[in-house]
Amino acid sequence: MSAVRQNGVIVAIDGPSGAGKSSLTKLLARRLGYIHIDTGAMFRAVALMSRRAGIASDDDAGLAELCRELEITFVRDGETCRVLANGEDVSTEIRSEEIGLLTSAISARKPVREALLTMQRAMGAKGGVILEGRDIGTVVFPDAEVKFFLSASAEERGRRRYLELAARGDAATLEETIAKVIQRDRQDEGREHAPLRQAEDALPIDSTNLSIDEVLTVMENTVRERLVQGAKG
Ligand SMILES: Nc1ncnc2c1ncn2[C@@H]1O[C@H](COP(=O)(O)OP(=O)(O)O)[C@@H](O)[C@H]1O
Numbered sequence: 066m067s068a069v070r071q072n073g074v075i076v077a078i079d080g081p082s083g084a085g086k087s088s089l090t091k092l093l094a095r096r097l098g099y100i101h102i103d104t105g106a107m108f109r110a111v112a113l114m115s116r117r118a119g120i121a122s123d124d125d126a127g128l129a130e131l132c133r134e135l136e137i138t139f140v141r142d143g144e145t146c147r148v149l150a151n152g153e154d155v156s157t158e159i160r161s162e163e164i165g166l167l168t169s170a171i172s173a174r175k176p177v178r179e180a181l182l183t184m185q186r187a188m189g190a191k192g193g194v195i196l197e198g199r200d201i202g203t204v205v206f207p208d209a210e211v212k213f214f215l216s217a218s219a220e221e222r223g224r225r226r227y228l229e230l231a232a233r234g235d236a237a238t239l240e241e242t243i244a245k246v247i248q249r250d251r252q253d254e255g256r257e258h259a260p261l262r263q264a265e266d267a268l269p270i271d272s273t274n275l276s277i278d279e280v281l282t283v284m285e286n287t288v289r290e291r292l293v294q295g296a297k298g
């Protein structure tokens with residue numbers, strides 16, 4: 066397996082919003098010395114740029130052109146990673162709830178998925194990488210050596226988001242935040258192209274009653290076991 070990749074294995078982490086993908090991906094990448102690709106941030110960057118350009122979320126020709134001209138890059142900034150869209154740092158702007166919902170709609174469009182699929186495969190091909198998203202284990206890298214499907218109940222995921230929003234001074238209520246999580250799940254699971262679903266060979270982890278550290282331990286042990294098997298095989 067790793068013999069075919071220059072820098073190590075590919076780890077895919079998929080799951081719904083608020084399951085803990087971003088937090089775990091960052092921690093696991095640091096433990097393994099791997100690079101980390103937040104594919105949601107790439108879709109968010111497309112959504113932000115489409116809104117600025119006034120392109121409707123169902124205008125496939127407009128979205129295709131936007132993607133052709135859009136360069137998305139990640140740059141490390143100490144412990145964090147910044148997202149650049151055509152050289153502009155959009156890391157903060159893409160994180161609003163409004164862009165999150167627009168992203169869910171934009172990411173259902175075929176030209177957007179095709180454009181980002183090409184970019185994501187190029188970014189991950191050498192291995193030594195963890196990609197997090199919705200379709201990494203099913204579509205982007207179906208041959209990834211390790212796949213996790215991270216989930217938690219909608220109530221728990223809504224509660225986590227609510228705490229984040231409250232810390233930022235956002236006035237959203239817990240009920241509203243849970244409702245938005247459920248709405249996003251429906252959009253992401255119900256779409257025609259690359260819907261959110263668990264790959265058959267993914268290890269499911271339900272983090273509802275697990276701490277971040279407990280999830281990290283399960284993931285790190287699983288990857289290390291796979292690396293040992295690979296070294297033997
Ligand atoms: N197992 C967990 N227990 C408690 N809080 C968690 C857990 N996993 C993630 N969180 C918190 O939930 C929020 C959403 O996590 P995040 O990693 O952004 O999820 P995702 O990338 O899947 O949307 C963050 O505030 C994070 O600290």
Ligand SMILES: Nc1ccn([C@H]2C[C@H](O)[C@@H](COP(=O)(O)OP(=O)(O)O)O2)c(=O)n1
Pocket residue numbers: 081082083084087104105106108109165168169172173197198199200201249253
């Ligand atoms: N590989 C991916 C990653 C994200 N998306 C879509 C689906 C999500 O609703 C949006 C935003 O994803 P993101 O992972 O940033 O969202 P959360 O942090 O989980 O709330 O993008 C996707 O369709 N495919």
